[in-house]
Amino acid sequence: MTQFTVRRVRGRTAVESRQRPRPRIELDNALPPDAMKPDPECAALVEARGALLYWHVLDRHAHPDAEIYDIDLAADWLWEIYGPDAASAILNGDNTIATEWDSSVLDAARRLAHLRWAEAWWPSSHAAAIPALNTGLLRAEAAWRTAAVEHLLDDDEAVERALADADLTAAEALDPDLGAAALTAAVEAIAEDYGVELRREPVEPRREDWALAAGGSPTVDFALASGGGPVAWERVPQGLVDAAAGATWTLTQREGGLVVHVTVPAAPEPRDLRLAAAIGGVEIPLQLDPATGNFTGEAEAPQAFLILPASQRELWVHSPDFVREPVNAEEAPHRAAIIEYARERLTDPDASLAERAA
Amino acid sequence: MVQSIAAGAAVPRGMLIADAWAQLGDGVAPLSNPSGRPLARTVKLLLDPLVLRPNLNPRFAGGMVGVEHVDELRRVLLDAGPALAATAAWFQLLKKARRRAGVTEGNPQDLYFQRCYELAHEHGDPRGVPDAESIAAEAVAEVRAERGEVTVDRLRRFMTDPDQVVRLAGLLQHAWEDRPAPGPAPQDGLTAFLDTCATKPDERAWKALAANGTGTAEAAELDRPRVALNYGLTARERPAPPALGDRASKRQLPPPFDRSIMERLFAAFTAAFHRESMADIPSMVVGEIHRSAAAWQLAEEPSRVAMALGRDASNGIDYWVDPPSTSDANARLQARYAREAYVHAVHRQPDPESTNVPDDLKHEILYVQVPYLRRLWARLHGRELRGETTAAADVWDLLDGVFRSVLLDQRDRLRRLLERDGGRS
Numbered sequence: 187m188t189q190f191t192v193r194r195v196r197g198r199t200a201v202e203s204r205q206r207p208r209p210r211i212e213l214d215n216a217l218p219p220d221a222m223k224p225d226p227e228c229a230a231l232v233e234a235r236g237a238l239l240y241w242h243v244l245d246r247h248a249h250p251d252a253e254i255y256d257i258d259l260a261a262d263w264l265w266e267i268y269g270p271d272a273a274s275a276i277l278n279g280d281n282t283i284a285t286e287w288d289s290s291v292l293d294a295a296r297r298l299a300h301l302r303w304a305e306a307w308w309p310s311s312h313a314a315a316i317p318a319l320n321t322g323l324l325r326a327e328a329a330w331r332t333a334a335v336e337h338l339l340d341d342d343e344a345v346e347r348a349l350a351d352a353d354l355t356a357a358e359a360l361d362p363d364l365g366a367a368a369l370t371a372a373v374e375a376i377a378e379d380y381g382v383e384l385r386r387e388p389v390e391p392r393r394e395d396w397a398l399a400a401g402g403s404p405t406v407d408f409a410l411a412s413g414g415g416p417v418a419w420e421r422v423p424q425g426l427v428d429a430a431a432g433a434t435w436t437l438t439q440r441e442g443g444l445v446v447h448v449t450v451p452a453a454p455e456p457r458d459l460r461l462a463a464a465i466g467g468v469e470i471p472l473q474l475d476p477a478t479g480n481f482t483g484e485a486e487a488p489q490a491f492l493i494l495p496a497s498q499r500e501l502w503v504h505s506p507d508f509v510r511e512p513v514n515a516e517e518a519p520h521r522a523a524i525i526e527y528a529r530e531r532l533t534d535p536d537a538s539l540a541e542r543a544a
Numbered sequence: 545m546v547q548s549i550a551a552g553a554a555v556p557r558g559m560l561i562a563d564a565w566a567q568l569g570d571g572v573a574p575l576s577n578p579s580g581r582p583l584a585r586t587v588k589l590l591l592d593p594l595v596l597r598p599n600l601n602p603r604f605a606g607g608m609v610g611v612e613h614v615d616e617l618r619r620v621l622l623d624a625g626p627a628l629a630a631t632a633a634w635f636q637l638l639k640k641a642r643r644r645a646g647v648t649e650g651n652p653q654d655l656y657f658q659r660c661y662e663l664a665h666e667h668g669d670p671r672g673v674p675d676a677e678s679i680a681a682e683a684v685a686e687v688r689a690e691r692g693e694v695t696v697d698r699l700r701r702f703m704t705d706p707d708q709v710v711r712l713a714g715l716l717q718h719a720w721e722d723r724p725a726p727g728p729a730p731q732d733g734l735t736a737f738l739d740t741c742a743t744k745p746d747e748r749a750w751k752a753l754a755a756n757g758t759g760t761a762e763a764a765e766l767d768r769p770r771v772a773l774n775y776g777l778t779a780r781e782r783p784a785p786p787a788l789g790d791r792a793s794k795r796q797l798p799p800p801f802d803r804s805i806m807e808r809l810f811a812a813f814t815a816a817f818h819r820e821s822m823a824d825i826p827s828m829v830v831g832e833i834h835r836s837a838a839a840w841q842l843a844e845e846p847s848r849v850a851m852a853l854g855r856d857a858s859n860g861i862d863y864w865v866d867p868p869s870t871s872d873a874n875a876r877l878q879a880r881y882a883r884e885a886y887v888h889a890v891h892r893q894p895d896p897e898s899t900n901v902p903d904d905l906k907h908e909i910l911y912v913q914v915p916y917l918r919r920l921w922a923r924l925h926g927r928e929l930r931g932e933t934t935a936a937a938d939v940w941d942l943l944d945g946v947f948r949s950v951l952l953d954q955r956d957r958l959r960r961l962l963e964r965d966g967g968r969s
Contacts, residue, residue: 226889238883255879258743261607262558270559277608291579306892334578337558341952342584342945346651372578378639381651423962424892459962507894507901507961 188249189284192276199254201276201283203247223253227307227419228520230299233340236260239267241299244523248296249285263338266291291335298331301538307419309429309525310453312479316528317544318425318455322353322387324540326373333376349382360543369539410492412436413499417450419521421504422461427481428453430525433503435465437487444491447484448472450503465501466494472503554608561591564621571629574636585653590631590661595624599935630664637670637680645684655687695813702825703806704790712788715830716805719837720785726764733758734856738871742940750936759848763839775855776914777801777921786836800921801841805832811922812929828929840921846934847924850942854920857943858913863896873940877947881912884951893958905957912950920946
């Protein structure tokens with residue numbers, strides 16, 4: 187049984203579970219629905235016609251919260267998600283609903299949301315022993331689930347879009363016991379129905395040995411100062427930086443002056459994209475070093491670096507693609523829980539193929 | 545699935561259709577999605593225009609159906625069952641023929657659904673038709689010829705024939721010289737229409753906007769310096785007559801007003817499917833020449849009104865701030881853009897303002913009206929070529945659908961920046 191409060195604020199209808207973890211604010215009826223949405227790293231979304239559906243990954247209830255922005259459009263399919271009685275209560279202006287509805291459409295929607303979450307936030311990490319997921323496989327599964335709920339999606343080309351990214355190569359290489367045959371057959375049939383040619387890429391050999399743990403900095407110089415801290419997830423793309431290990435910096439004296447050296451442990455199977463670090467006003471470009479499995483870089487530092495108060499010696503790692511205001515990584519409330527959740531998913535028989543096969 | 549219903553109540557249309565559809569059984573499975581619901585395109589291309597016809601039967605329209613119409617709707621669907629099952633069987637045959645012919649282009653649902661419905665009415669169920677396979681192969685070949693290289697080739701040959709070039713160039717020159725002086729702007733009914741088009745589209749107001757020439761009058765500003773440029777409709781200071789053109793490619797099309805006559809028609813050939821509703825090539829070319837000289841470079845007044853509506857609905861939509869809205873439609877588009885920001889964060893996508901985002905993409909995200917009006921123009925242009933009329937009830941779908949499709953393309957492009965090679969190859 188999931189219980190929801192239904193609020194109507196400025197033309198929008200917010201369906202919000204009472205049991206769900208919330209951003210750190212008090213529930214207030216005047217709050218716009220946005221304020222109640224889960225933090226991005228916990229949100230598993232489905233963009234339906236006339237409403238946004240979102241599950242919280244750390245919450246196990248089957249039914250999503252919803253922000254309904256076009257109630258007439260949503261009326262068509264709301265019953266598929268909440269059941270006919272709860273849907274009709276939402277439409278009739280009730281302030282609370284409860285539902286135990288179970289259906290294959292609800293299940294497919296939830297799985298789709300979860301796959302999209304995993305694509306964005308899966309915390310792959312050597313330090314926490316969370317392997318990377320195969321992206322082609324994840325997207326093939328997403329295409330399958332998309333097709334099952336295409337009748338309620340906002341995007342009328344959602345299936346074509348999802349198929350364009352799907353890749354069955356990995357699924358075909360899997361242990362047959364994992365049950366990939368059903369996925370392969372379904373995705374091939376869907377691709378034919380929508381006229382999309384599936385792309386197939388040769389399976390890339392894993393570029394690093396799983397046993398290779400995050401290495402330390404290779405520097406042998408005498409360190410004048412050093413420190414480190416976690417990396418803010420929302421400032422780097424998924425799958426580049428080890429989700430659990432922290433970044434470190436060391437300040438050394440060289441012939442030419444002070445040098446600050448930064449090491450950021452890479453995630454398993456990282457893509458070769460650029461990162462950058464900043465500390466005490468010094469910008470340090472980082473590059474993947476395949477030998478150590480770290481993103482590393484160094485830059486000259488001014489003498490004044492030595493007298494910086496500790497608060498200004500905070501290390502920020504970010505991708506040049508991400509410039510939004512960072513949230514203090516140490517305060518990110520869900521990281522440990524998400525890593526724990528990912529670990530459970532790896533052995534959960536109900537999890538996606540990509541998770542079980544990782 | 546249908547519960548007991550109180551009198552005076554209404555039932556979600558989607559639930560009624562799902563319920564009746566389930567009763568049609570396996571015969572319609574090829575028209576269903578993996579959840580057993582009719583495919584979105586089954587509803588859009590078959591059930592709505594050919595079976596339920598909400599335009600003629602308003603009681604079957606909208607999200608909710610009055611309880612007194614429930615039985616009728618179900619009966620209409622069940623009565624169509626045999627025709628739909630035959631359509632489904634034809635669809636299977638056409639897909640097989642398509643595979644055999646090695647055709648991979650286009651979405652088979654878009655291409656064949658309505659053709660299959662026609663075949664079902666003409667021949668019945670293909671399982672009783674001895675030469676069904678050859679009929680299917682023929683249908684596939686026809687559809688292919690209508691959209692494929694054959695047509696584009698004929699267009700190219702016609703437009704590069706030296707005799708024609710001289711004549712067409714003369715026509716183009718005259719059409720542009722004879723452009724009428726813009727009339728006075730009529731009483732503005734645009735905002736009033738935008739206030740209700742999403743919820744209660746007013747057919748009379750829509751017809752009045754076209755009858756008053758509001759779209760044409762609103763186009764007058766396009767000839768002032770930089771106005772059409774700022775809307776993204778041209779890269780020039782002000783619109784100039786297009787070239788006739790002798791080549792075209794799907795990639796890298798210039799802004800709409802800078803496209804050659806050839807490029808305009810080419811884009812429509814490859815995007816459109818219902819070639820049978822289009823004119824023959826010589827009259828299409830002449831028509832396109834006249835269209836290029838008309839207000840908004842569109843031929844029909846309702847399309848011009850739609851451009852003016854799109855302009856106003858997308859005005860002021862900003863990546864940074866949430867300005868006061870000018871109409872309900874404007875507020876709805878703004879709200880969509882605001883939701884998009886949250887979806888970006890959830891999908892962990894690159895920030896548009898980062899230095900890695902190419903300038904053209906960044907510009908399109910920060911000034912979303914530019915790609916919006918470009919795409920709206922292309923949609924309306926395609927609708928004109930296919931002879932599709934636009935009713936008041938279609939306007940919001942069009943305005944909102946174009947915005948959605950612009951945002952989803954931007955999303956895809958941002959996401960590609962993070963692929964293995966950083967999308968830079």
